[in-house]
Structures are given as structure tokens and as C-alpha cells.
Amino acid sequence: MTIEQAALYVRRRERMMESMGQGSVGVWMSPPVRVRNHDVDYLYRQTSDILYLSGCAEPEAVLVLCPERPEGERSVLFVRPRDVDREIWFGRRLGPERAREHYGVDVAYSVEELDKKLPDLLGEAERLFLRTGLEPEQDRRALEWLEQVKRKRRLGVVTPSQIVDPSRITDEMRLYKDDVELAWMRKAASINMAAHKAAMAAAKPGMHEYELAALLHYSFERQGCTGTAYQSIVGGGENATILHYTENQDPLRDGELVLIDAGCEWNYYASDITRTFPVNGRFTSMQRDVYQIVLEALDAAIAVCKPGALMQDVHQAALRCLTQGLISLKVLEGDLEKLLSSRAYETFYMHRTSHWLGLDVHDAGGYYDAQGNHRVLQPGMVLTVEPGLYFHSYHDVQSAEPFRGIGIRIEDNILITPEGHENLTLQTPRTIEQVEVACGG
Ligand SMILES: [Mn+2]
Structure with missing residues (x-):
């Protein structure tokens, strides 16, 4: 990805966060790799909203946008970690270290840290922008993160009370x-x-x-x-x-x-x-x-x-x-x-x-x-x-x-x-x- 392209994605994420408004956090999860037959998968195609907001075509990637957080911590990308063995068998991976610069995001983590980090990221917002209803497993996982944050309410942490469909914003931008x-x-x-x-x-x-x-x-x-x-x-x-x-x-x-x-x-x-x-x-x-x-x-x-x-x-x-x-x-x-x-x-x-x-x-x-x-x-x-x-x-x-x-x-x-x-x-x-x-x- 060229520097100009990375800057373009930065601008799109800024516009997205502006439209989401304060008190919001947005989560976009990649569609799962699907089995075609036995050991063979269908050709992978990243979901268009993640491509639009980050250019990241990798499976398992999760994009999180937190307009509420300080400058330099607002766009977070989770990607597959480097893994010599998996890479020899199935192909090269960028890994979080290189993904940050490559996609121009503020922070990049390994997707293995998703369940650990996500509740913290959610626990600062009143509204969660999340597209539901497409992948039951992803819905289940998101609800679990929400449950985890809700437990912190007694500590005075603000937690999301609404789930909002982000595609109302991205659809309009993509038009x-x-x-x-x-x-x-x-x-x-x-x-x-x-x-x-x-x-x-x-x-x-x-x-x-x-x-x-x-x-x-x-x-x-x-x-x-x-x-x-x-x-x-x-x-x-x-x-x-x-x-x-x-x-x-x-x-x-x-x-x-x-x-x-x-x-x-x-x-x-x-x-x-x-x-x-x-x-x-x-x-x-x-x-x-x-x-x-x-x-x-x-x-x-x-x-x-x-x-x-x-x-x-x-x-x-x-x-x-x-x-x-x-x-x-x-x-x-x-x-x-x-x-x-x-x-x-x-x-x-x-x-x-x-x-x-x-x-x-x-x-x-x-x-x-x-x-x-x-x-x-x-x-x-x-x-x-x-x-x-x-x-x-x-x-x-x-x-x-x-x-x-x-x-x-x-x-x-x-x-x-x-x-x-x-x-x-x-x-x-x-x-x-x-x-x-x-x-x-
Ligand atoms: Mn046609």
C-alpha cells in the first residue's frame, strides 16, 4: 500500500468516526474462512466495509474505531500474528508489528488478544456500532464482550447500552x-x-x-x-x-x-x-x-x-x-x-x-x-x-x-x-x- 493510499484510509476512518459521534465505538469483523469441501476452503473475500475503511484483505482481521479515545489510539486493527509454521504451510502474514504502519492505523494487535482487549475498548462508549445478524458466531462473541463490560458497571464504567448498525453510515459514504x-x-x-x-x-x-x-x-x-x-x-x-x-x-x-x-x-x-x-x-x-x-x-x-x-x-x-x-x-x-x-x-x-x-x-x-x-x-x-x-x-x-x-x-x-x-x-x-x-x- 502506498503512503497516499494509507492516508486515504485514514481520512475515511476519520469521517466514519465523525459520523459515529462521541460516546461511540465501532467494530468490524472479517467474515470467516469457509470450507468448500474436506481440506479445501472457498476463495477468501474480505467484507467490503473493512476493505473500504482499511484496505485490509486478510482473513480474521478486526477493525475497531474509538472516536472517544485520545489521538493516536483511535483506530485499532487486530490481525493474525506472525507464525513461521503456519506461514510455511499457508502463506505469509503481515503480523501486528508491520500492520500498524502498512494500514496506517494507530494501534495493531494480534487477533489472539481480541477477547482480552475488546471489552476494554468497548467499556468507554455508550453506543456500539456493529453489524449483527450475518454471522451467528460473531454475534455471540460480541454479546459476550458486552456482558464482560457490563460487569464493570458497578465500578462506575460507562458501557454500551445500544447496538447501532454502522452500515447506515458506510453505505452513504460508499455511494x-x-x-x-x-x-x-x-x-x-x-x-x-x-x-x-x-x-x-x-x-x-x-x-x-x-x-x-x-x-x-x-x-x-x-x-x-x-x-x-x-x-x-x-x-x-x-x-x-x-x-x-x-x-x-x-x-x-x-x-x-x-x-x-x-x-x-x-x-x-x-x-x-x-x-x-x-x-x-x-x-x-x-x-x-x-x-x-x-x-x-x-x-x-x-x-x-x-x-x-x-x-x-x-x-x-x-x-x-x-x-x-x-x-x-x-x-x-x-x-x-x-x-x-x-x-x-x-x-x-x-x-x-x-x-x-x-x-x-x-x-x-x-x-x-x-x-x-x-x-x-x-x-x-x-x-x-x-x-x-x-x-x-x-x-x-x-x-x-x-x-x-x-x-x-x-x-x-x-x-x-x-x-x-x-x-x-x-x-x-x-x-x-x-x-x-x-x-x-
Ligand atoms: Mn448488473
Whole structure:
């Protein structure tokens, strides 16, 4: 970690402590390492709030923030101790001595001292900021620390009487990306754009969905990504109508489309691109008609993205275009406004148009403000825009019969800027012409 980065985390922790206020202490515990099978663990992923507040990706780390304490003792990080034997078997550890400087925290301890130190740290606050309900074992442990401190009440020690969810603060902070986060998101976007282009160039009839998935993952990993932001979706033909299809086992057939929804993580920041293209490189005229509608919905929704607009407006712009398109395809019949208010589109477009993007692919941040109003877009927010049309065979709509088996989604990542927006993924082929050229068709 560079000195500039460490300073960034210091600033975030300062802001966090300011929002928590006096009389508070905050505790963030890493998720446990999980067994995949027998002696093999799942690939570890630190929780995003700890990454956001410290940059520490190590398992078992615990971050404690104590705004009440004197300068130089307010941020405390517990990490795994140095252990030659464990390190030879399972990998190097930073250890508390080096962790203090590396992460720029005030104090670092071995995680083995957690149960001993935590009650002391808690016993100076009225409010404990702690995310509960995710890991029963962590909840149990935290309650035990609280019990220990409560015993000191008779000695006149102030002990926490409230547990407050810290994510109400971190979610709000994480909603507005700073320059470092944006640099990392641009890097993730550029790697992901190249990966999608490579998949378009490689696809041909007879290949399997997993071959394209493998190509994407190769593109991600050879650039040093921290992983994929989510399970890659590579759906040929009707598989594209299953929104979260991740089996990726089927052959890709001549004349069909393939939908790829995949994204890498760079420094734990996600990219999330969807493109749909013809397996043989050329759209049929019917595929072209549907694709053009989805593309217009994408452009119309992105055009709404600017400071002051509501996220709901982005969705409405997409719905209007998609519904108009379904009328022009003769799948729906009737008055546009009436079809919109009766949600006639829902059979063919059943998901929302946008989600926040950042450390999590469905990133932290409320879709409504504290008053329950739709969120107003502001500079620094990053959201996806991903309209689609899906003609699956789970329902029997006569007018949609000609399109059965077609699933099309196109997704870009949009940064709200003071002037309007910046499309972070614009260089991924998106018009019919660009897509056919990229497919070599
Ligand atoms: Mn998405």
C-alpha cells in the first residue's frame, strides 16, 4: 500500500468516526474462512466495509474505531500474528508489528488478544456500532464482550447500552466514489471491456458457453484482477432468458444469440458489463429488431443520468422505450400509457434497470433517502443501466411466439459527473454495426 493510499484510509476512518459521534465505538469483523469441501476452503473475500475503511484483505482481521479515545489510539486493527509454521504451510502474514504502519492505523494487535482487549475498548462508549445478524458466531462473541463490560458497571464504567448498525453510515459514504475508487473502477472497466471484445471475436458455432467464460476469466486474471465480481453468465439461445444463468455448459448454436453478463474486480472494485451478440457474427433481422429496441432503451435511460435526476427516472425511461418497442413488435397491443401503468412489460422485462456499483457489484447505498424518497443522482455515484427483453418459454403468450427463445440485455456502467454522466464502459461494442464488426461477421 502506498503512503497516499494509507492516508486515504485514514481520512475515511476519520469521517466514519465523525459520523459515529462521541460516546461511540465501532467494530468490524472479517467474515470467516469457509470450507468448500474436506481440506479445501472457498476463495477468501474480505467484507467490503473493512476493505473500504482499511484496505485490509486478510482473513480474521478486526477493525475497531474509538472516536472517544485520545489521538493516536483511535483506530485499532487486530490481525493474525506472525507464525513461521503456519506461514510455511499457508502463506505469509503481515503480523501486528508491520500492520500498524502498512494500514496506517494507530494501534495493531494480534487477533489472539481480541477477547482480552475488546471489552476494554468497548467499556468507554455508550453506543456500539456493529453489524449483527450475518454471522451467528460473531454475534455471540460480541454479546459476550458486552456482558464482560457490563460487569464493570458497578465500578462506575460507562458501557454500551445500544447496538447501532454502522452500515447506515458506510453505505452513504460508499455511494459517493472518490478519485482513487474511480481510478480503480475505470481500470476494472477497461479490463472488462477488452474481455468482452475478446469473447465476441472468439465466439463461433459449436463452441460451448464455458469456453467463452474461460476466455473472459483468462482476460481478467492475466491482468492481475482480484477476481470476478460475480458468477459469470454466458447464456446461448434460450439460456439468455434466464436472468442469473450460471451453468454455462451448453453448446453455442448457429443462428442463436449469446448473452454475456460478466465482470472483473480490480482492487476489489467491480465492473459489470452485459453484451448480447450473434454466435455466428450476424444478427438475423428479427434479432436485430429486438436488439435495436433494447439499445434504444439503454441510450434513453443513460441520457437521463445526470445530477438531480431520480434513479426511478432512469428506470422509467427504459420502461417507456421497451414498452413502445413491444408495441412495434406487435407483442403488446394498446395505448402506451395504459400499458405502462398496467405493467404489461413485466412478462418480458421483470427486473430493475439499475443498481449501484462499487466494492460490491450490487453496491452499498440506499435506493431511497432517509425520508423514503427516490434517491436523487449526484456526482460521484456509479450505477449500472441494463435494460433487456426476454422471450422465454415459461409462459404462453401467443403474440410473443415468433420471438420465443430470444433474450437480450445490454449493460453499461455510468458515473454521474457534475456535467451529466460518463459511460465507463462505452468502448464495449454496442451498436449492431460495432457488434458485428467485433464478432468478425
Ligand atoms: Mn448488473
